[in-house]
């Protein structure tokens with residue numbers, strides 16, 4: 001009778017561990033699939049070598065502001081997929097889109113950053129841009145294109161968190177430098193950040209399951225010897 005109840009305990013432990021793994025996997029896949037940004041990879045609108053969009057234009061979810069931007073195709077090697085974006089077209093521009101957000105929810109903004117490496121004076125070799133998410137996030141960034149080429153832009157990943165204060169949050173990338181070669185962006189994503197408390201709770205579930213399994217392992221060994 002004792003060994004049966006221990007087996008039941010072991011089964012319960014395994015079930016708890018298994019459900020913890022399933023739940024954790026569900027969270028991981030939800031965050032991977034939960035990118036709020038439309039065409040954050042700049043792949044939807046064919047660019048050819050590159051295509052210029054003037055302020056006031058729209059393409060695949062992005063609204064163009066300022067002077068203009070260049071949607072880049074084969075002109076250089078993107079960070080992800082086949083296309084990316086130069087924030088300076090003929091002159092400094094911007095792109096933005098409105099995201100549906102939950103007030104109080106924390107989000108993670110992630111994107112690839114580089115700069116147009118084909119620098120002709122008087123364009124600066126150090127590119128600049130501001131990144132904003134409504135009134136909840138504002139970053140001024142630079143990228144030094146020195147030593148980089150169209151086949152190796154030196155893409156880096158930038159990542160920030162912000163907490164939404166509105167049900168609609170305008171995500172914006174804007175050039176802060178003159179000229180027709182600007183900062184480059186690609187692979188933009190905004191995902192809801194799982195709260196730390198949730199991660200701790202699932203960690204405890206997994207730990208509980210592991211303890212049950214260890215205990216049942218010892219119990220079955222001793223009962224086997226007896």
Ligand SMILES: [Ca+2]
Pocket residue numbers: 041042043078079080081082083084186187
């Ligand atoms: Ca891309």
